[in-house]
Amino acid sequence: MKQVQIRNLMLGDGQIKICVPLLGKTCTELIEQLALIRKHEPDMIEFRADWYEAVMEKAKLCATLRQLREQMGERPLLFTFRSKAEGGERSISWNEYKELLLCIAESHLVDAIDVEVFMQEENAPAFITQLQNNGVRVIGSNHHFSNTPSYEQMKALLCRMQEMDVDVAKLAVMPQKPEDVLALLRVTLDMAQQQDMAPVITMAMGKLGIISRMCGGMFGNVLTFASVAKQSAPGQVQIEKLREILELVP
Numbered sequence: 044m045k046q047v048q049i050r051n052l053m054l055g056d057g058q059i060k061i062c063v064p065l066l067g068k069t070c071t072e073l074i075e076q077l078a079l080i081r082k083h084e085p086d087m088i089e090f091r092a093d094w095y096e097a098v099m100e101k102a103k104l105c106a107t108l109r110q111l112r113e114q115m116g117e118r119p120l121l122f123t124f125r126s127k128a129e130g131g132e133r134s135i136s137w138n139e140y141k142e143l144l145l146c147i148a149e150s151h152l153v154d155a156i157d158v159e160v161f162m163q164e165e166n167a168p169a170f171i172t173q174l175q176n177n178g179v180r181v182i183g184s185n186h187h188f189s190n191t192p193s194y195e196q197m198k199a200l201l202c203r204m205q206e207m208d209v210d211v212a213k214l215a216v217m218p219q220k221p222e223d224v225l226a227l228l229r230v231t232l233d234m235a236q237q238q239d240m241a242p243v244i245t246m247a248m249g250k251l252g253i254i255s256r257m258c259g260g261m262f263g264n265v266l267t268f269a270s271v272a273k274q275s276a277p278g279q280v281q282i283e284k285l286r287e288i289l290e291l292v293p
Contacts, residue, residue, distance in 0.1 A: 044235045044263060047210050047242050049180050050119040050154040052086055054211060055242040059260030059289065060086035062121065062268050063282060066094045070107040077114055080271045083282045087266070089121040090153070092143075093131040098124065099139070101146050108152040121182065122147050123157035129186040137163045141170055148177035155180040157213070160204055168207045175210070182244070183209030191216040191223035191247070197230045205241055211265070213244040218251045227255060228262045235263020242266075256280055257288045 046055040063085040067073035097103040125131030160183040183204040204212035242265040247255040269282035
């Protein structure tokens with residue numbers, strides 16, 4: 044597995060990192076949440092822009108991002124607009140999505156951008172390159188909130204992301220039985236053992252999948268998501284509890 048640096052953070056160096064989401068609807072809420080989150084010192088912060096009321100007003104969005112950036116110091120900032128189709132707060136067309144993410148990349152206010160690569164797979168590779176040419180890392184993502192694909196399907200999805208030249212490949216699934224969690228961990232390990240593979244972020248959501256957030260690092264997962272104020276996905280563990288557990292995991 045390759046190593047990828049995002050600002051001052053190295054992913055894939057053998058140590059799983061912690062990311063916490065910002066989920067405010069207004070700039071004021073976001074600033075208040077950020078002050079609380081900073082006290083817990085996560086490795087990365089994710090701005091979930093689909094929660095933000097003025098996300099489609101680019102001037103307001105960039106002004107808010109600038110305030111967040113000023114208060115974050117050197118901590119990496121991940122920009123994510125999670126579409127309703129993949130578990131987010133609102134729907135968006137491909138053209139709107141592409142225009143929004145490109146505007147954010149060109150602002151140079153974030154360090155990485157989450158891209159739902161299968162929203163329009165045929166156009167994703169060129170778009171990923173366009174974003175990377177603006178100096179941001181791309182986390183290619185795919186989310187399954189109602190099921191867990193088979194081992195073969197999950198591996199194929201991650202391989203397709205790799206072929207798009209994403210910097211990091213992310214896959215989230217919803218397990219229905221313990222075997223689903225085992226399948227996710229197995230595919231995580233298999234992908235992490237490939238020397239030319241981009242780092243992988245994987246998680247099984249919900250209560251059944253919590254174990255994947257706690258021990259995924261043993262299998263090659265490079266980043267796990269924790270909560271401080273609100274959860275952005277079912278099964279997220281409060282950051283201090285997660286840290287205590289990670290200290291016990293090899």
